[in-house]
Amino acid sequence: MTVEGLVRRVVIVGGGSAGWMTAAAMARLLMPSGVEVTLVESDAIGTVGVGEATIPTIRDFNALLGIDEHQFIRETGGSFKLGIEFVDWGRLGNRYFHPFGTFGRDTRTLRFHQLWLRRHHDDGRSEQERLEHYSMAALAASRGRFGTPSSDPNHPLSTISYAYHFDAGRYAMLLRRWSEAKGVRRIEGRITDVRRSDRDGAVASIALENGTEIVGDLFIDCSGFASLLLGRAMAEPFEDWSHWLPCDRAIALPSARSGPVLPYTRSTAVRGGWRWRIPLQHRTGSGIVYSSAHLSDEAALKDLRAGLDGEAVGEPRRLRFIAGHRRRLWSRNVVAIGLSGGFLEPLESTSIHLIQTAITRLLTLFPTAAGWQAERAEFNRQSVSEYERIRDFLILHYKASTRDDDAFWRYCGDMRVPDSLARRLDLFRAAGRIFREGDELFSESSWLAVMVGQGIMPHAHDPAADAIPALSLATQMAAMRSALGRAADQLALHEDYISSCCAAASAVDASSPDVRWPAIDPSRMAAEP
The missing domain is CATH 3.50.50.60 (FAD/NAD(P)-binding domain)
Incomplete structure (x- = not known):
């Protein structure tokens, strides 16, 4: 036919x-x-x-x-995945987490991150109150814990999401x-x-x-x-x-398990590219993605071997791509x-x-x-x-890096990005505005995590956030952090969750009163002195 x-x-x-x-x-x-x-x-x-x-x-x-x-x-x-930890991407020594799920809790008229930006602009509290402190997935991952989403919208676990390593x-x-x-x-x-x-x-x-x-x-x-x-x-x-995404080589080299099975992927920026670490039950998936114009195959393999958590399992597998x-x-x-x-x-x-x-x-x-x-x-x-x-989101990681210790990273920092990405960056830098186009894959939370994680901070925030009294905002955001932290502490260790054959019952009782999800109520707070 x-x-x-x-x-x-x-x-x-x-x-x-x-x-x-x-x-x-x-x-x-x-x-x-x-x-x-x-x-x-x-x-x-x-x-x-x-x-x-x-x-x-x-x-x-x-x-x-x-x-x-x-x-x-x-x-x-397999194992469960709550997001990706990025190491040394924004700058050497910098770590941030791109979680699955959402940050904080929106009000009826404001995205949560606008309230967080208001706090940052008022008090410079971006380190004391990192964005990740308001993410259920990030907090659980930092504790090596895991739980499935709650169907109760008033529970912090309703904001978590997850995927798999396999x-x-x-x-x-x-x-x-x-x-x-x-x-x-x-x-x-x-x-x-x-x-x-x-x-x-x-x-x-x-x-x-x-x-x-x-x-x-x-x-x-x-x-x-x-x-x-x-x-x-x-x-x-x-x-x-390739002029925007210059990495054109990869070497995969699994290693023996070392330590607990963590519920997240790790991406570490290195000379000429980056390394991945993916925890499975029977081994750790490891590899390096790099630019052949900036790093030789021999040097890439040497760096990969040096960064393995455990003994290499099998022979290196080399890939070429554009x-x-x-x-x-x-x-x-x-x-x-x-x-x-x-x-x-x-x-x-x-x-x-x-x-x-x-x-x-x-x-x-x-x-x-x-x-x-x-x-x-x-x-x-x-x-x-x-x-x-998706291309634009990936380019963001490279462009937003301020590293200048390596020719590869200098190239990425200097490159001109697509107009579609440039527009997004301009909007965010101005007042923290993020717009998701149609049914595109990455959410506003994802763009926020990477931009803030790599040091792009808006010059201003939505002026509507200023209507909320500072003391009331601080009090309720502290309550939000506390609820998220308590919920994370009550989750099962990821490895225990897997060992229990992934029991259907949630590791946290969604009706537990001590982990109620506090809402920020601008209308009430605006009336306070």
Whole structure:
């Protein structure tokens, strides 16, 4: 069937997280209506398999499939993630935390951070009352504790969110078993040829090394950096963003567990790039992302080994990449999902999310009749927009650094950023205003955490915050910090939570009266002397 027809046969090229997440979603939502799904992969071709940290949206994907969270954690050797600790990013010796969830509690008319800025401008209390003191996730992480969100909006735990760390290879195997049980057909083999239609240029079939030919209506390219279908066969151009995101190399080198399993990822800025640390139950995921223009491969590996928490497990795995994306991620009857369509470094753990949103987008726009032009155009528009917004958030981390001890960091500090990011920075520097565009991934809280964490402080705050008497504001914000701290102290240690097989009951009783969530009431306080 050609690119203009109804889709009945979907062929997924490549396994790994991208391939098997796509297969699982299609098995759940499309196969019951008669769509056939075939996945082709070769055991001889490895997957990248280093993306072991995620963001909270992964929970929605697992819930869609009906995968039990406790089973998932057990089978993937996983742990829970409350956010990312950034070390030495703003400057040497600086640490800050990008938490999942929200900061403080908004009033009816003001964002909480405007009240915090008012306190900072009045008393210069940014160190005594760090933004992280008003984050449930950050406080729990600092104590090595974990708990699930409360459904009670008056409890501090209602503001927490979480994601996972897991072994990506084990996750792919879990999804493979799930998908095959639902009827997805897996074919083992190496692709030797991609055959295109003479009439419209669509992919008609793929040929395997053993002579097997696989025909399909829609082909999903999950072949990783190789981009066998979209990049090679369709020759779709690549939009290069390396001038903004200059890191183009990575080395992954897992290490033995050392110390407790912490509920957060750590990113440490180093010469030429940054190192990651991802705690799993059976090992620690470790690696370095760096710019080959500023650091040699040998020096990067030496620095990585020197920074490991425990003994190295296995051999180093080297990756080369360019930040950016294919100009179109859906061309004719080929859709790229995952690394075959683009790559944004794992600084904020967005790789799995980009797979997930591409799958959701494709299923939402899945062709149901002849003529796919509108669906393709909208898929590409949304995909490029998502890449651009995540790109800006990643660039922020580099641009906001004031480090000048290394040529790489000097380059990042001096580079001109996209106009879309420049506008955000100007608005925030003026009076702390943050605007989230449409359904973009990163929330106002995320932008706030990174900008403040790396030392960008607004010159002013929303004037509406000045209507609140200073003493009353100080008293109620102290009560807020106290409630958050008490709630964090009552959570289970993260390792104990995991050891208990992720018991369904919350580690904190949401009805406990000593951890009520205090609201700031500007109308009441404005009437006070």
